[in-house]
Amino acid sequence: MVSQRAQNLAPSATLAITAAAARLRQAGRSIIGLGAGQPDFDTPEVVKQAAIAALNSGQTGYVASQGLESLRDAAAAWVNGHHGLGLGPQNVLVTAGAKMAIALACQALVDPGDEVIIVSPYWVSYPALIELAGGVVRVVQARAEDGFQLPVDEILATAGPKTRALILNSPCNPTGAVADAKVLARLARNLTSRGIYLISDEIYGHLTFEGSLGFAGEEGVDPEYVVVIDGCSKGWAMTGWRIGFVATSSLPLISAINRLQGQSVTCATSFAQHGAVKALELGDSLIAPMREEFRVRRDLVSEALAAMPGVAIVRPAGAFYAFPRVEASLTGSFEGEPVNSSQQFCRLLLEQKGVATVPGSAFGCEGHLRISFAASREDLREGLARMSALIGELSDG
Ligand SMILES: Cc1ncc(COP(=O)(O)O)c(C=O)c1O
Structure with a gap:
């Protein structure tokens, strides 16, 4: 058997969500990925060229x-x-x-x-x-x-x-x-x-x-x-x-x-x-254009979340994540199945609406979910609209 140390190690919750979303995508579902922990931009070209030059000059x-x-x-x-x-x-x-x-x-x-x-x-x-x-x-x-x-x-x-x-x-x-x-x-x-x-x-x-x-x-x-x-x-x-x-x-x-x-x-x-x-x-000359796009998306996401019934959002001042509280939606049910944890909420959001997010419990904070805005504005609008629809169906349920 493997060591106690390895046995005690929990798998990464964020990677598990990415894998579940990939499985659904492979099965032909339209999945909007708002779970990613990495920018959706490519590395700046000058940086790539510097690494390529190093490779070509034998820095291996x-x-x-x-x-x-x-x-x-x-x-x-x-x-x-x-x-x-x-x-x-x-x-x-x-x-x-x-x-x-x-x-x-x-x-x-x-x-x-x-x-x-x-x-x-x-x-x-x-x-x-x-x-x-x-x-x-x-x-x-x-x-x-x-x-x-x-x-x-x-x-x-x-x-x-x-x-x-x-x-x-x-x-x-x-x-x-x-x-x-x-x-x-x-x-x-x-x-x-x-x-x-x-x-x-x-x-x-x-x-x-x-x-x-x-x-x-x-x-x-x-x-x-x-x-x-x-x-x-x-x-x-x-x-x-x-x-x-x-x-x-x-x-x-x-x-x-x-x-x-x-x-x-x-x-x-x-x-x-x-x-x-x-x-x-x-330095910042490469980062600034990406940061500006993240800022625009931050505003878009914060406003959309603030408008959802029962959802509270602290406007992010940095990074590319929003962490809304969805507690009010965790007391209902969906098609007879109770929904009372952020994990269940995220699973429903993925399975029913095709939107991947990460449950707050993975970050030691139940009642919330993490939405990554390292995704296009179009995907963010669509993903948030689907989340809003799920919340509506839950309150009815
Ligand atoms: C808070 C925090 N620290 C560190 C890291 C790790 O960064 P790296 O990819 O450079 O190992 C991450 C990556 O998600 C992170 O979110």
Whole structure:
């Protein structure tokens, strides 16, 4: 049999929805995919050309496990741009995607029994990555009534002698909430001064519509305890390239992560790193057109959801997800079958109306569902119209 560790690992809920939608599509159904966790854009051409040039010039061997210096340089400049930390290439390590960066940071920081705080609704992989490192997950709830802002007082009340780290995600998957900069600074001051690490997952930072990132350089925050996670996946539409990075003032932490990476992955793909250098160098000029389209869709989705009876929506300030509350629809029935969970609602929406979304329960937040607006405006209008129709049929049922 497989190890206990592997047995304990739950499959990714988001991937399960994608697979179910693909099965229905194959069976000839018209399926609108609003479940995707990746931009529906292609990688910018200049980035592709940089990777192709690297391939053509024979950059096909291993590179340093910490990553290309030119990429670490560009990544440090990017992080310094909003955190004002004065990091250099020695403070950055390139990984095979941001998920791997979080996994390695957990492996490097967490001993068995150490507690790591996450805020619900949380990204589906955090609990698994913490537990794989032997850590204990402590969940603190952010509330829709508060616009999903960080529950700082609850976080501080939960942080105790066993707390090793807090994982933050702003802009947030699945809510799209962007944490208030002053609130973040207060939290960071308090935690880092107690020797608690703040792992700041900023993978959606490039897609911020309102609000700002950057708290690590604030007075009173100890940057040795701040670990920034970022990468090219979401901002530059490069999910398949698998380029992420970890950036921190703490050189012992970089060195530990480097050892872990050197003994497992070796290094992130060489020619993908060359493409990523171009992405980071050209930066926002490549991202801005995609962000603008996401902003238009954010408005379209927020307005359509707000108009649905019994649905409440906190307008996302970043990323490409909306996380409406559909609780009022979870007390009815459909053709005699009770509907009382977000999972059932999403299953009905997929099976009856052909719209793929992800249940809130996957993010530790029942009563909601996640709608990705990494889909065309046309698909969004049609998908939301079908969702509205289902809600109407449920209330009748
Ligand atoms: C919040 C969050 N962090 C990290 C990741 C992982 O990003 P990557 O594809 O670069 O591994 C994702 C991907 O969905 C995410 O939503």
